[in-house]
Amino acid sequence: MLPAPLLKRFLGRVFVQTGAGISVASGIRPFRGNEGLYKGMNPYDLASPEAFFNHPATVWNWYLMRVRDAWDCKPNPAHHALVDLDDRCAEFTLVTSNVDPLHEQAGSREVHRLHGDIMQTLCTGCGKVDRLEPQKYPDEVDDETLPNCEACGGMLRPNVVWFGERPWPEAVAAIRVALPRAHVLLEVGTSGVVTYGLDEMAIQMGTPVIRINTVSRPQKGVTELVGPAEEILPALVAAL
Structure with missing residues (x-):
C-alpha cells in the first residue's frame, strides 16, 4: 500500500485532516457532487450570516433536515480506523471540517472542529451554547416558531461556521501547534x-502528505490512495 519508510511515519506524530468524504459511507451526504447538499442551490443562500438574517426559517429548516438525517447515522470503519491509529502512534491530532458527531461516536478522544458542531445551537443574543435535539422542533419552523x-x-442559530465567518479558534490553534511537528499529514475525504492550505504548508515543511479520496487530485508532494476511505483507511492502519 505504502513504502515502509512512509508507513513508519504513522507510528510517530500524525496529523489528520478529515472532510465530508469520510462520512458518506455512514449515510451523510457531502456538500458537493451529483448527490451533494448544494446541488441546484447557491450555498450562500443556505450557509451565510446574510441568508440567516434575511430568511432564518429557510436556513433553520435546511439545518434541521441535516440534523435529522444525521441523527441515526453511525460511524463507519474509517472513523474507527482513526481511533485505532490514535492508539498506535506517538502523538495524534485530528482536525475536521465536518460538523457531524461521528468522530466522537467512534471513540476519538479529541476532535478539533474547524466548522463547528451541527448538534449544537448558539444564541445570537447571549452566546449560550446548547445541545440541539431535533425532536423538540416541529417538522418545519416558520417565522413564528423560530x-x-x-x-x-x-x-x-446552528453552532456552525458559515461562509464569511472564521473557523473555530481552538482548531486553528491546534493546527499551529501540531502541523509543524507532524511526521505525516493524512487527508481523508x-x-x-476548502482546505486551508494544510497540504501546501506540510509540503513546504518537507512533511509527507497522504491523501485518501475517491477522486484523484494529483499534486506534487502528495501520495494518493484512491478509493473509499472505509476500505483504504482500515487497511492502512492494519499494515502498521
Whole structure:
C-alpha cells in the first residue's frame, strides 16, 4: 500500500485532516457532487450570516433536515480506523471540517472542529451554547416558531461556521501547534475546495502528505490512495 519508510511515519506524530468524504459511507451526504447538499442551490443562500438574517426559517429548516438525517447515522470503519491509529502512534491530532458527531461516536478522544458542531445551537443574543435535539422542533419552523434561547429570549442559530465567518479558534490553534511537528499529514475525504492550505504548508515543511479520496487530485508532494476511505483507511492502519 505504502513504502515502509512512509508507513513508519504513522507510528510517530500524525496529523489528520478529515472532510465530508469520510462520512458518506455512514449515510451523510457531502456538500458537493451529483448527490451533494448544494446541488441546484447557491450555498450562500443556505450557509451565510446574510441568508440567516434575511430568511432564518429557510436556513433553520435546511439545518434541521441535516440534523435529522444525521441523527441515526453511525460511524463507519474509517472513523474507527482513526481511533485505532490514535492508539498506535506517538502523538495524534485530528482536525475536521465536518460538523457531524461521528468522530466522537467512534471513540476519538479529541476532535478539533474547524466548522463547528451541527448538534449544537448558539444564541445570537447571549452566546449560550446548547445541545440541539431535533425532536423538540416541529417538522418545519416558520417565522413564528423560530427557536429562541431559554435564557435570554434571543434567536438561536446552528453552532456552525458559515461562509464569511472564521473557523473555530481552538482548531486553528491546534493546527499551529501540531502541523509543524507532524511526521505525516493524512487527508481523508477532503474535497479540495476548502482546505486551508494544510497540504501546501506540510509540503513546504518537507512533511509527507497522504491523501485518501475517491477522486484523484494529483499534486506534487502528495501520495494518493484512491478509493473509499472505509476500505483504504482500515487497511492502512492494519499494515502498521
